[in-house]
Amino acid sequence: MNALKRILGSVWIVMAVLTAYYCIDIFGPKLTSGKQDDLVFGIIIFFVLMPLVCLGLAVFGFYALRDEYKD
Template sequence: METIKRLFGIVWIALAVATAYYCIDIFGGKLSSGKQDDLVFGIIIFFILLPLVCLGLATFGYYALTNEYKEE
């Protein structure tokens, strides 16, 4: 079971990196489109949602890798 937890730790960290990449790639055009609606949406995604999602996934993966969830 501990091996599965460590494997999923790697998966969560990879998912955090992939999420960051795709959000920047997809929503990067929203900041430079010139429309005010796109600008507000892009700012919300970049500065509020993206850090929350990526840091949450990365933290969960780190804890899984370092065996913080070990049952004693």
């Protein structure tokens, strides 16, 4: 079971990186489109939601790799 937790910890970290790439790739043009609605949406995605999601996935994966979830 511990081996599975370590593998899934790596998967969570990879998902954090892919989520960051996806947000930058898909929502990046929203910041430079020139429309006010797109700019507000892009700022919310980049500075509020993306750090929460990516850091949450990365921290969860880091703890899984360090066997913090033994119990």
